[in-house]
Amino acid sequence: MQIQDLLKQTDKLPNVPDVVRELIVLLDDPHANYSDISKKVAHDQTMSLKVLRVVNSAYFGLSRKVYSIDEATVILGINKLKTLVIASGFANSVKSVEGIELKSFWRDSFRVAMLAQWLGRRTELVDPEEAFTAGIVHNIGRLLLHLTAPKTALEIQARIKDSFVSRTKAELDSLSFTTQDASKALMDLWKFPPALGEAVRMHKRPFSEQDPQPLACVLNLACYLNACIRSERDEELVVDGFPKTVAKAAGLPEQIIYQLDEALLVGDDLDILLS
Structure with missing residues (x-):
């Protein structure tokens, strides 16, 4: 074999969302425009709902509810948002x-x-x-x-x-x-x-x-x-x-x-x- x-x-093959693959491709790009990625996450309804559910969970213990990916990015920072998107994308790649x-x-x-x-x-x-x-x-x-x-x-x-x-x-x-x-x-x-x-x-x-x-x-x-x-x-x-x-x-x-x-x-x- x-x-x-x-x-x-x-x-x-595992069905990893395009936005997750793009994020990983950009890992070693010092000039990457992550704001574009945030917009793509926001337009992926399944992914954005999953990320927002995690952001609003007890794991992060935020003092107020977060309603949008833009808001999540401001509160968590792009690196933590990136981590969540990558983790979520792989966790749900196969049933x-x-x-x-x-x-x-x-x-x-x-x-x-x-x-x-x-x-x-x-x-x-x-x-x-x-x-x-x-x-x-x-x-x-x-x-x-x-x-x-x-x-x-x-x-x-x-x-x-x-x-x-x-x-x-x-x-x-x-x-x-x-x-x-x-x-x-x-x-x-x-x-x-x-x-x-x-x-x-x-x-x-x-x-x-x-x-x-x-x-x-x-x-x-x-x-x-x-x-x-x-x-x-x-x-x-x-x-x-x-x-x-x-x-x-x-x-x-x-x-x-x-x-x-x-x-x-x-x-x-x-x-x-x-x-």
């Missing part, structure tokens, strides 16, 4: 997937995204909003595999469960590529910034090919912390196992280990986007 065998099934419980899948993705953003705010080498987006899409290749080759995807899942092999090995044995490779190919198809796709492709093994990319390292650390939260790992064990070499390559200060208790409190507060 080749990655292109998955991508050519265009009718099965059902064989072998994947979507609420759990997106809840996991959101927490990785928020952890990546948390880490991104503590290094000068990574943009926090780009880190958030990388977290949202870091597992999109797995979703793609289940959508386009569900039988193969389920066979890989069964092998991982029954044989206790790593997902990477199981995927390479069955596919000759990993779902991280598939993520990068799908992001290239969507014309996302190359560095974003490369970070997603390399995040599991950031040192495997060349000098580590800081964004890939941040994503790797976010996945580590997410796994710790999922397994309710003791904080002392989290600190002991924290990949310090990866953290250094991400540009994070050594003192970051003393802030990990804060990271472990990061939740999946964006569940409202799944409703």
